[in-house]
Amino acid sequence: MFSMFRPPTLNIFSRSSRQKDSPKTDIIPHLTPNRFPKLIIASASKTKTEFSQQQKQSHLSSVKKATANNVENNKGPKADIPTSRSISTFPKKQLSSSPPIPRSTDVQPFKGLAKSPSTGTFNSVARIDNSSNTNPSVRVNFHLKYQTSYGQSIRIVGSHPDLGGWNLRHALDMHWTNNDVWTATIHLPSSNVVEYKYVLVSYDSKGALSWQSGSNAVLAVGEEDTALDVHDSWGNGPGASVSSEGGVATTREFKLQAWAQDMRSYKEVARSAAWEASRKKDELAAARAQIARLKMELGLGSKERTALEERVAALERANLLLRAELAQGKLVLKRTLEEAIKLLSQDALSVEEGE
Incomplete structure (x- = not known):
């Protein structure tokens, strides 16, 4: 083993002898004659490849020490020594005596998204009307009694943007309650007429399984209304109950007639x-x-x-x-x-x- 590998003792001593007066930034400054026997003993059990890797590491550490010595000679503050590849482009900002003071705009409060009680993809609780509409909003509660199967749910799609704009992917989710009654709440602008329809969808894929029969339901929201409760049926028969907050129960047809009278x-x-x-x-x-x-x-x-x-x-x-x-x-x-x-x-x- 010793005969096959011979450490380069002569080259090291010859280099150190030639560079006695050289600065501390030698290529291998730590391989002094006093420490060389330890290196021979340690390297005797290593292969030739491992020794070459050690030389590379020694070269890198010597470069780091040389850079640190140069910084100390220039009376500069201590800084993190970069790798040998980035020594030529040593950043000047790292030599500052004190870290930069963060501005008030560097730290911003975290603004998380408000989570709604709904577990669906779209929020079905108290949606606010579009900001472009200046009419006051009216809270409308939809109620539909319908018995679904496992893995099915019901959505409301309609002409208003919060009802999806007749796009089923953006429709309003309904929630199941006792006695198979599905409910949903939305805010609609007053003095307005909204068309809508109920759709039976798959809970996972949100694809339409069945649409409510009949023509589109029409709901007229009056100017004096503050809250409405709409009770529909899957058969979409006439006479759907509509009751206002503190008012007498009526139907969607009478609400539409009252809205038409107001328009007259x-x-x-x-x-x-x-x-x-x-x-x-x-x-x-x-x-x-x-x-x-x-x-x-x-x-x-x-x-x-x-x-x-x-x-x-x-x-x-x-x-x-x-x-x-x-x-x-x-x-x-x-x-x-x-x-x-x-x-x-x-x-x-x-x-x-x-x-």
């Missing part, structure tokens, strides 16, 4: 506002003609002219307000007519399908 009253108000705006416009034109005639005939003084100009300005402001009211009335009338046409077409289709 809004239409009358819009028509009256349009007539009033037209009358004010005529009055304003007559006032302007009168002012022009008086100026031409009498040559009014500055004070009287100022008074007439203020009157004209007041009439113009009133005209602007009436125009705004007229535009609002026209918009409400247009929406009312569109909703009425849509509902009439759906009723006609339902009658044709029934026949």
